[in-house]
Amino acid sequence: MKNIVCVECWADRYFFGRLLNDFDLIRKEKNKNQVIKAFGNLKIKDKFLIGIVDEDKEDILINPNLKEFEILKTNINIKIYKHKINFHFIFALSPIAFESWLLEYINLQNQTLEDFDYSDFDSFLQETKNESIHKVDRFKNVINYVMQNYNMTDNHINYTKIHLDYLIEKKYQFNIDEFLEI
Numbered sequence: 001m002k003n004i005v006c007v008e009c010w011a012d013r014y015f016f017g018r019l020l021n022d023f024d025l026i027r028k029e030k031n032k033n034q035v036i037k038a039f040g041n042l043k044i045k046d047k048f049l050i051g052i053v054d055e056d057k058e059d060i061l062i063n064p065n066l067k068e069f070e071i072l073k074t075n076i077n078i079k080i081y082k083h084k085i086n087f088h089f090i091f092a093l094s095p096i097a098f099e100s101w102l103l104e105y106i107n108l109q110n111q112t113l114e115d116f117d118y119s120d121f122d123s124f125l126q127e128t129k130n131e132s133i134h135k136v137d138r139f140k141n142v143i144n145y146v147m148q149n150y151n152m153t154d155n156h157i158n159y160t161k162i163h164l165d166y167l168i169e170k171k172y173q174f175n176i177d178e179f180l181e182i
Contacts, residue, residue, distance in 0.1 A: 003027035004168070005050045006035045011128035011139070012052060012098050018147055019161055025168065032056070039088050040065045048087040048171045050164065054101075055079065055094035066090070072179065073163070077101060077156035080163060087172055091160065099125050105146060105157050116142045 002024045007013050008031050017023035029035045035051045038044065069081040069090060078101075081090040093101040103121060106113065117138045118124045133139050150157040162182055167174065 004048055005052060005164070006038050007052045008032045008035050008054065009098065009128065010131050010133045014134040014139075015098070015102070015143055015146075016052060016164075018143055019150075019157070020164060020168070036063055036065050036090075039083070039090075045086060049089070050167060051088075051090045053090060053092055054097035055092040056096060072176070075156070075159070077104060078160055082176075087174060089167055091164070099128055101156070102142070102146070105150065105155055106142070108153075108155055109145075109149060111145070113142075116145070 003026070005016060005020070005025050006027050006029050007016055008029055010028060013023075013026050013028040017026045020026070027038075029038060032053045035053050038049065038051065066081070068084045068086075069088070070084060071079055072082050073080040077094055079092040079094065081092070082088070095101070095104065099121070103113065103124070106115075113121060113124050118127075127133065127136060127139060130136065146157060150161065163179070166179060166182055170178075
């Protein structure tokens with residue numbers, strides 16, 4: 001089963017492809033609204049699907065397409081939602097957006113974007129919008145650093161990875177009690 005994780009930007013696609021060690025799992029949509037629309041597609045109604053979106057300061061459940069989702073888990077860096085009936089899940093990254101979520105991890109490691117040759121957050125943010133971000137050495141250096149270190153401590157990227165791995169492994173055998181114990 002390929003393309004079961006929908007993301008909203010190129011940087012997300014590269015990061016989550018690396019995190020899950022399988023780029024074929026990742027489907028890049030045009031934007032957050034397109035990720036959310038994917039859950040309403042009748043062709044995938046009964047299929048397993050995970051969406052990863054930016055929280056963007058607003059509870060995503062106010063979107064009418066998501067009225068059938070309930071929050072399963074929440075912490076300062078991520079909210080995980082599940083459709084009431086279908087095997088559809090949404091991971092909302094916070095604070096605000098993927099880039100801030102990634103920066104939060106870098107800061108937790110006592111690193112800065114300047115350590116990766118970015119002049120500031122705005123330059124990092126601007127560069128991540130590039131369709132060819134997977135070819136940008138300094139962005140790849142950030143991601144390489146994260147991939148080499150995230151599983152050595154308790155942090156939101158490790159937390160996210162563990163939950164994504166569980167869902168991808170279990171798919172239709174998802175058990176809410178097991179999931180809540182992770």
